Amino acid sequence: xxxxxxxxxxxxxxxSSRRPLFVAALLLQLSFLAGRxxxxxxxxxxxxxxxxxxxxCSIALMSLPFLYARELAGERRxxxxxxxxxxxxxxxxxxxxxxxxxxxxxLDTYWFELHVALxxxxxxxxxxxxxxxxxxxxxxxxxxxxxxxxxxxxxYTFFSLSMVSGGIWGYYAWGTYWxxxxxxxxxSILWLFYSLYLHLRAxxxxxDRRFAWLGICGFLVTLFTYLGVSMLLxxxxxx
Amino acid sequence: xxKQLHARLCSLNLGLWLMAGVxxxxxxxxxxxxxxxxxxxxxxxLLLWLREAPLYYSWWLWIAxxxxxxxxxxxxxxxxxxxxKGRSLAPQLMHAGFLLIALAHLLSAYGxxxxxxxxxxxxxxxxxxxxxxxxxxxxxxxxxxxxxxAYRADLRVTGxxxxxxxxxxxxxxxxxxxxxxxVALDPVPVALLEVHREPGAPAALIxxxxxxxxxxxxxxxxxxx
Numbered sequence: 001x002x003x004x005x006x007x008x009x010x011x012x013x014x015x016s017s018r019r020p021l022f023v024a025a026l027l028l029q030l031s032f033l034a035g036r037x038x039x040x041x042x043x044x045x046x047x048x049x050x051x052x053x054x055x056x057c058s059i060a061l062m063s064l065p066f067l068y069a070r071e072l073a074g075e076r077r078x079x080x081x082x083x084x085x086x087x088x089x090x091x092x093x094x095x096x097x098x099x100x101x102x103x104x105x106x107l108d109t110y111w112f113e114l115h116v117a118l119x120x121x122x123x124x125x126x127x128x129x130x131x132x133x134x135x136x137x138x139x140x141x142x143x144x145x146x147x148x149x150x151x152x153x154x155x156y157t158f159f160s161l162s163m164v165s166g167g168i169w170g171y172y173a174w175g176t177y178w179x180x181x182x183x184x185x186x187x188s189i190l191w192l193f194y195s196l197y198l199h200l201r202a203x204x205x206x207x208d209r210r211f212a213w214l215g216i217c218g219f220l221v222t223l224f225t226y227l228g229v230s231m232l233l234x235x236x237x238x239x
Numbered sequence: 240x241x242k243q244l245h246a247r248l249c250s251l252n253l254g255l256w257l258m259a260g261v262x263x264x265x266x267x268x269x270x271x272x273x274x275x276x277x278x279x280x281x282x283x284x285l286l287l288w289l290r291e292a293p294l295y296y297s298w299w300l301w302i303a304x305x306x307x308x309x310x311x312x313x314x315x316x317x318x319x320x321x322x323x324k325g326r327s328l329a330p331q332l333m334h335a336g337f338l339l340i341a342l343a344h345l346l347s348a349y350g351x352x353x354x355x356x357x358x359x360x361x362x363x364x365x366x367x368x369x370x371x372x373x374x375x376x377x378x379x380x381x382x383x384x385x386x387x388x389a390y391r392a393d394l395r396v397t398g399x400x401x402x403x404x405x406x407x408x409x410x411x412x413x414x415x416x417x418x419x420x421x422v423a424l425d426p427v428p429v430a431l432l433e434v435h436r437e438p439g440a441p442a443a444l445i446x447x448x449x450x451x452x453x454x455x456x457x458x459x460x461x462x463x464x
Contacts, residue, residue, distance in 0.1 A: 101384055105406040153461060157454050164447040172407050175353065175418045175435030177443050178344065180280040185269040189262045196258040202251055233269060 001039075004032035005053055006094065009087045012060070016083020017076040019067055022060070025083065029057040029090065042103055045116045048230075049096030054117075055226070056089035058124035066128055066151065071143040081131045111169030118162035125155030126194070126222045133215035136208070145208055148215045149201060156194045163191065182233035186225040193221050249316035257310040261303055268299035285348035311341050329456035336450025343439030343446060352436035355420070359429050366413060371397050377428035390422035392430040404432075414438075 008028040015021030033054060036044040044050035063082035072078055102108075129151035136144035167177035178184065197214050200207060229235055247253060268274050273296035280288055289297055289304075318334040321327075356364055363373040375393045382388030391405045394417065402410045404419045411417075414436055421431040 101386075102382060102388060105387065105389055109407045111407075150461065153458060157458050160450060160454055164451060167443065167447065169407075171416075171437065171440055172409060173418075175409065175416050175433055176281075176347070176351075176437055177440060178347070180274060182269040182274060185265045185274060189265050189269075192258050192262045192265075196255055196262075199251060199255060199258075229269075234275060 001032055001035040002094075002098075004028045004035070005090055008032070008056075009090050012083035012087035012090070016087075017080040019079065022067060022079060022083055023064075025086070026057070026060040026064070029053070029060060029086075033057055036098070040100065040102075042108075043113045043117060044098070045113060046103070046107070047096065047099040049093050049098045051116075051120070051226075052089050052093035052096065055120050055123060056086045056093060058120045059089065059127050060086040062121060062124040062151075062155075063128050066132070066147060069147060071147060075135070078131065078135050081134070082128065085127055085131065106173050109169060109173070111165050111172065115162050115166040115169055118158045118165060122155045122157075122159035122162060123222050123226055125151045125158065126219050129155060130216045130219035133212035136212045137216075142205075142208070145212060148212065149198075152194060152197055152215060152218065156191075156198060159191060159194065163187065182235040183225075183229050186221075186229050190218075190221050190225045193218055245316065248313060249320050250313075251317075254310065254313045254317065257306050257313060260306045261310065264299045264303040264306065268303065271296070271299055273297050273300065282353060284351035285344070307341065311338055314338060327457075327460065329453045329460060332449050332453025332456065334453075336446045336448070336453060339442050339446025339449060343441075343443035345439070346442060347437050347439035350436065350438040352415070352434070354434050356432045356434065357429060358432060359427055364417070364432065364434060366415070368413075370413075372410075372412060372417065373397070374430055374432075375401060377422055377424070377430045379422045379424050379428075387422060390419065392419050392422065392432070 005028070008025040011021055011025035011028065016025065033044060036050065036053075043054075045054060059082065063086070066072060067079055067082065103112075129148045132144050132148035132151060136142075136148065170179065171177045197211075197218060200211055200214065203211075272278060273292065274280065278292070278296060280292075282288075283291070285300075289300060294301075314334045314337060318331045321331055356362075358364070358374045360374055360377055363371040365371055373395050375395050377390075377392050379390035380388050389405070391403050394402050394404055394410055396402075396412060404410045404417060406419060409416045409418045416435045416437070418433045418435060419430060420433050423429045
């Protein structure tokens with residue numbers, strides 16, 4: 001099945017500036033994840049291999065409405081950058097072995113799957129927002145910034161819902177909706193970062209460039225929360 | 240003078256600086272030994288931990304809590320001001336949700352409780368008022384990879400009904416939650432139970448619901464803008 005994931009990478013890299021090829025690459029990834037899901041009997045959301053593949057697919061899926069947005073018609077470089085980002089994380093997923101074990105009892109609940117899937121949708125939207133911020137800085141045009149705001153706000157909604165579902169899961173699994181672990185601290189930092197970003201919108205158009213930069217920095221905080229904490233800090237709450 | 244203080248306390252700039260400050264202190268704290276899972280931060284209610292832990296472990300959390308307290312004041316005043324001016328309700332619901340979640344953390348930080356018990360079949364836990372919860376039966380299944388794939392403990396409150404406790408399915412009794420953490424079947428069945436009291440949980444849930452409603456309303460409002 002891994003060939004489906006591998007095949008999506010060149011398709012994204014070569015053809016994602018054309019929407020049909022972008023969609024074809026996304027369908028390959030969705031087929032890969034569906035196959036994994038069917039063979040495991042659960043969503044493939046454990047371990048770096050599966051989560052990176054899920055993240056890559058989420059980026060492509062969340063990019064899709066933006067690829068068809070009226071304001072971005074003909075912005076092929078932006079289409080390609082979304083495909084490139086999805087390809088990058090699919091490529092990162094390849095070296096990791098997939099974990100084919102059944103879920104440990106504590107993770108065997110819909111709250112866990114909801115929590116993780118929503119977090120990845122949010123991360124993906126923060127990635128799209130960063131790309132839109134980059135497009136604004138390179139080309140100008142307030143349309144990019146408005147779409148960046150919408151991507152970040154939708155991502156923030158997904159992320160807040162992920163935190164809520166994680167809290168409910170935590171309460172039923174561990175007896176508390178909050179644990180002091182580096183992962184939770186960085187989750188709060190990421191949530192506060194995008195709270196700050198959304199409040200900054202009220203500062204007006206003088207802050208446009210800083211707003212765009214903040215959208216880009218937000219994705220770096222996202223990547224640290226997802227990958228950095230698991231690799232650099234000791235936390236039971238990782239991958 | 241009071242007007243000036245009020246204007247400063249409900250200003251957007253103050254809110255932005257406070258959010259940045261909390262982020263910075265939490266980021267520094269995440270690398271400190273105080274936030275490491277062995278430092279006991281998850282074993283005690285937060286206020287007790289802050290009182291007991293040496294300052295070089297906890298300084299970042301003291302600063303974060305102080306900044307959060309001012310941020311809560313800022314959000315409250317900002318929300319009141321916005322409602323007075325008849326602005327959109329959605330952000331104010333989000334502020335109210337945030338404040339309730341902060342209150343929930345405060346309640347749990349003050350009155351939270353956690354204790355572990357390792358009990359065989361027949362062992363029991365005493366509760367205030369003299370009641371006991373007894374472990375009647377411990378069962379488990381081992382999966383194909385040798386790990387426990389499912390486990391369960393049947394508990395009975397003195398003179399009451401039998402309750403099955405499994406991972407993600409705790410038993411609640413008199414404001415306490417009883418959680419099954421682990422089970423060992425050899426040489427004799429033993430269950431590791433954890434008793435929790437989380438007084439902030441209802442406020443956290445209501446806060447999360449308010450926040451979510453406000454967030455979805457905001458999303459709908461900004462959809463076409």
